[in-house]
Amino acid sequence: MQLERYVGLLYRAQVALADAFRQVGAAHRDEPDVFFMCEQQAAVCDNHAGMLAVVTAAEPAARFGGPREELLRDLHDLYLMAAECDLCWTLVGQAAQGARDERLAGVVARAEGETSVQLAWLRTRMKQAAPQALVVAD
Amino acid sequence: MADAARVRDPWGARTPYGPGEQWPVRVDTGGDPEADSWVPSASVLHSNGDAFDIGVRDGRITGVRGRAGDRVNRGRLDPKDVYGWRATASSDRLTRPLVRSGDRLVESDWETAMGRIVRRSRELLDGPGGWGRFGFYTSGQLLLEEYYTLGVLGKAGLGTPHMDGNTRLCTATAAAALKLSFGADGQPGSYTDVDHCDALALWGHNVAETQAVLWMRMLDRRRGVNPPAMLAVDPRDTPVTREADVHLALRPGTNLALVNGLLRLIIERGGADEGFVAAHTLGFDELRAVVDAYPLGKVAEICGLKPADLERAADLLGGSQRLLSTVLQGFYQSHQATAAACAVNNLHLVRGMIGRPGAGVLQMNGQPTAENTREAGADGDLPGFRNWENPRHVAELARLWNVGTARIPHWSPPTHAMQIWRYAEQGSIRLLWISATNPAVSLPDLARIRRVLAKPELFVVVQDIFRTETAEYADVVLPAAAWGEKTGTFTNADRTVHLTRKAVEPPGEARSDLAIFLDYARRMDFRDRDGGPLIPWQGPEEAYEAWQRCSAGRPCDYTSITYADLERGGIQWGGERLYSDGVFATDPDHCETYGQDLSTGAENTAEQYRAKNPGGRAFLLGAHWRPAPEVPSDEYPLHLVTGRTITQFHTRTKTGRVPELDDAAPFAWVELHPADAAERGIADGDQVRVESPRGAVRVVARLTGVRERVVFVPFHYAEQAANELTITAWDPVSRQPLFKVAAVRVTKEG
Structure with a gap:
């Protein structure tokens, strides 16, 4: 069954996203809302990875390549990583139902909404930053 | 020392009354009772909107007299108002414009001062993204006509989304x-709910000191027949908590867990109004x-409270038939502020306690005219509680102002105060115009704010009645007329609109804030689409009429309230209570927002909102409690909360200049629990x-009944500013700074 490989992919994506939230947050301490929210969301990702570790073998994940120190681009990177997690949750959720795996389906039900919130927050924060960053700032 | 009877007896004599009765009249006065003429006004030293007349003799203010017929105060005065009018005549008022010459500010004239502002404005506006170079940081103390004019010149003249007020600090939540919850801003309840309620719940609201006259009303009910039961939620020991039947002195930073836990108990015990919930909520x-x-045990543990006290509170709330809640800074300046x-x-x-006499919610304001900052769009929101994401709302404004929709900033959320300061710090905002507020004392992390203000490439305009700490950093200082020296309207925390008339001339060359904004708009030559002036109005009444047209059809519709009506006393917009038919905004x-996620502030899209099909139902919005971003540690073991004291207002620019008020609290202090003091060898007065x-x-040090491990410092004092201590962080939804979540240590000085 390929499902297990996909759960592993999702697990690694969650671990990488937690790492990325932490690194981006630390790089933008002067944007206190970004710093605190990144810390908060890193903990959400830790929790997701922890739930997945119960149902799959925890494999080492790739480290985030490091922030670019440019707020909009860093949030953009986080968005793409969160989008990968979001897609994985959808697919794993579908497959878990097909496999009649109630435990895995339960994990998906608890977590996928939180990843959607991360995407919505990143989109909101980027919309706020974009006009000033792209049109006004030097 | 000045005689200050009302400082010693802030709430005066009781006039008890029973449920459903009219609050008895008690006329308070301050100063000289003999005046040549009396001019109608209301208070600008707190958000209660107490109505009184200004006594004038020989062109000077001689005293004040409460208006017996007014619905808000029925003649009573807050102690700040008994004495505070004297500040207007202080000898150190700003009387001439000042301009920077090297490291000094020198006296100048209006032509030179405005000329410098306009020249800098034009340079900035003509560059690409010019709108983004401007930031306006205003107040909760100007008048409706002034905010609206500022909003129009900013949004349709310069086209900048970077406008906010210090109301972000007090009322944004x-x-x-x-x-x-309800779809649009606008206070659901009314002060007359105090007359009818059978239970009062004060959530983080030290009303005795923040709105003294509202407290008199509550006390008079408590001393009358069939008094309301009373719950107070506050880690401090205050006149309110001492009066309450149940006092929950919770651990700071746990408000959301508390209210969630109380609601669970209430539902479990059958307190939900199932019919109301089904018909009117989602x-x-x-x-x-x-x-x-x-569950009870978990909440008791998180909040540091006894389970039995939580049960008593739940019974009080769940057993009432007419419940009135008031909410203020204990909730608004904590983390998870909006969620709580x-x-x-x-x-x-859930209890169906809204829109009926005695059953209501008062989400309070901190500052006197904060309501108008919100309504008129001086806080970044679009005027008239319009939704920046709704193209039809933007088009309405474009029609009203006769400008293209592209001129009006609606492409992203309005820039909140802390972000405006961040853009100034980074250098993309180059002109910061500060009116009627003193951010060099009132904002969090003052060292950083002073660094920003001192940046040479930032052009700072300060418009004020005194040479404040902030003014020292200005490139241009504009002397403004004070309350009593100008005409206009403002609206209190229960939607009561008052007219304040000019009683005396401003000193020297000082001008009303309205006149200053109109002068800037004229000199900048802001035009509408047909080449006419963007802002055609001249005086306050014309500005008010322009605002009436802007408010038409919106929740805050002022069209039926004229200056002539207001001469007779305060009038509420929207009627006595909103949502009495159970139909929400x-x-x-029609709604002002498509909603946000409570934990992150992430915005919903229009499609997501429409899919919920709210159809006039209110939203029940749950969120989970999380610990605060800063909690006490070994190094900083105490939890700091900051707040007000009854005799002082804002950064004391006025109250510090009035001997009766200044003498009452000339210096800051820290309130400590005796056990925490003893541990550190600290005695009262050290x-x-x-x-x-x-x-x-x-x-x-003052040893009080504050909760153990919690200390309180009042925030008014420039020399001993509590904001040297606070963190730079804010609620993700309301963007209100977290003044109540810092960790500190306290040591005895040698």
């Missing part, structure tokens, strides 16, 4: 919670799932040092 099942995670304020709204919706075409990771202040 009230606005955010009302928008999210989201009960989701809310139920959230609050079910807060919405949790109080949830409680009222959530219709997608000089101590309060220190956080960001800074320190030296103050006198």
Whole structure:
């Protein structure tokens, strides 16, 4: 069954996203809302990875390549990583139902909404930053 | 020392009354009772909107007299108002414009001062993205006509979204919670709910000191027949908590867990109004799932409270037939501020306690005219509680102002105060215009704010009545007329609009804030689409009429309230109570917001909102409690909360200049629990040092009944500024700074 490989992919994506939230947050301490929210969301990702570790073998994940120190681009990177997690949750959720795996389906039900919130927050924060960053700032 | 009877007896004699009766009249006065003429006005030293007349003799203010017929105060005066009018005649008022010459500010004239501002404005506006170079940081103390004019010149003249007020510090959470729960800003309840209620719940609201006259009303009910039961939630020991039947002195930073837990108990004990919930709300099942995670024992542990006290509170709330809640800074300036304020709204919706006499919610304001900052769009929101994401609302404004829709900034959320300061710090905002507020004392992390103000490439305009700490950093200082020296309207925390008339001439060359904004608009030559002046109005009444047209058809519709009507006394917009028919402002075409996620502030899209099909139902919004971003540690073991004291206002620019008020509290202090003091060898009256990771202040220790491990410092004092200690962080939804979550240590000074 390929499902297990996909759960592993999702697990690694969650671990990488937690790492990325932490690194981006630390790089933008002067944007206190970004710093605190990144810390908060890193903990959400830790929790997701922890739930997945119960149902799959925890494999080492790739480290985030490091922030670019440019707020909009860093949030953009986080968005793409969160989008990968979001897609994985959808697919794993579908497959878990097909496999009649109630435990895995339960994990998906608890977590996928939180990843959607991360995407919505990143989109909101980027919309706020974009006009000033792209049109006004030097 | 000045005689200050009303400082010693702030709430005066009781006039008890029973449920459903009219609050008896008690006329208070201050100053000389003999005057040549009396000019109608209301208070600008707090948000209660107490109406009084200004006594004038020989062109000077001689005293004040409460208006017996007014619905808000029925003649009474707050102690600040008994004496505070004297500040207007202070000898150190700004009387001439000042301009920077090297490291000094020198006296100048209006032509030179305005010329410098306009020249800099044009240079900036002509560059690409020119709108983004401007930031306006205003106040909760100007008048409606002034805010609206400022809003139009900023939004349709310069086209900048970077406008906010210091109302962000005091009232942003009230606005955010009302928008999210009910669809639009606007206070649901009325002060007359005090006359009818059988239970009062004060959530983080030390009303005795923040709105003294509202407290008199509550006390008079408590001394009358069939008094309301009373719950107070506050880690401090205050006149309110001492009066309450149940006092929950919770651990700071745990408000949301508390309200979730109380709601769970209330539902479990059958307190939900199922008919109301089904007919008038959305989201009960989701809310139920959230609050079910807060059983009694867990909440007691998180909040540091006894389970029995929580049960008594739940019985008080769940057993009432007419419940009135008030909410203020204990909730608004903590983390998860909007979520906790919405949790109080949830409680009222679940119990069906809204829109009936005695059953209501008052999400309070801190500052006197904060309501108007919100309504008129001087805080970044679009005027008239319009939704920046709704193209039809933007088009309405474009038609009204006769400008293209592209001129009006609606492409992203309005820039909140802390972000405006961040853009100034980064250098993309180059002109910062500060009116009627003193951010060099009132904002969090003052060292950083002073660094920003001192940046040479930032052009700073300060418009004020005194040469404040902030003015010292200005490139141009504009002398403004004070309350009593100008005409206009303002609206209190229960939507009561008052007219304040000019009683005396401003000193020297000082001008009203309205005249200053109009002069800037004229010199900048802002035009509409047909080449006419963008802002055609001249005086306050014309500005008010322009605002009436802007407000037409919106929740805050002023069209039926004229200056002539207001001569007779205060009038509420929207009637006595909002939502008395159970229809909320959530219709997608009418609402002010499509909603936000409470934990992150992430915005919903229009499609997501429409899919919920709210159809006039209110939203029940659950969120889980999280620990605060800064909690006490070994190094900083105490939890700091900051707040007000009754005799002082804002940064004391006025109250510090009035001997009766200044003498009452000339210096800051720190309130400590006796056990925490003993541990540190501190006695009452000792000089101590309060220190956080960001800074320190030296103050006198007062041993009080504050919760153990919690200390309180009032925020008014420039020399001993509590904001040297506070963190730079804010609620993700309302963007209100967290003044009540810093960790500190206190040591005795040698």
